[in-house]
């Protein structure tokens with residue numbers, strides 16, 4: 001059986017199983033979604049969002065990229081984040097890294113890999129921020145594991161730097177931010193216990209922003225308001 005025939009046959013069996021368990025399963029999902037979680041994870045095939053968290057269809061909104069990065073110029077990530085927070089109203093946002101991450105290992109080396117080097121530079125920025133701790137770990141495997149953890153912590157910080165999260169935190173039901181690491185060697189998901197509120201507070205004096213008050217007088221088209229710097 002070819003690869004795609006396998007996929008289609010698996011799907012037929014899955015549909016039959018779901019319908020047997022719950023005849024209204026698909027009808028219910030067709031009405032819309034209200035997922036509790038947003039999962040930001042690595043594209044690695046060994047880290048499937050649903051499989052490792054025991055969540056099914058409708059329970060988790062998912063964004064994955066190489067090394068589970070939150071990059072502020074990534075329109076894809078920002079669109080997913082805004083939609084998940086402002087429209088779906090997710091309650092928990094999970095940044096999920098994993099030990100054995102090829103992206104982190106590539107960033108740890110000084111080799112060139114082509115276009116992807118421009119993506120991996122975001123992980124090298126994490127290394128620079130924590131250079132003393134990382135370079136102080138003699139064992140290479142342990143150093144990489146710590147890099148994976150620190151990368152997750154910094155991506156949670158990157159979430160807190162966005163005006164999407166900052167505005168949501170001022171609302172009635174702010175989402176909680178979590179940093180987790182998955183171990184592909186034993187399947188265990190570990191909570192790094194990154195406190196989202198602490199992360200936001202400790203960076204607020206630099207990254208905290210407010211929505212500006214509307215100007216009292218209407219601004220004529222084509223003129224810049226005096227208090228907005230001209231870039």
Ligand code: CO
Pocket residue numbers: 042043044066067068098100101102103104
């Ligand atoms: Co990875």
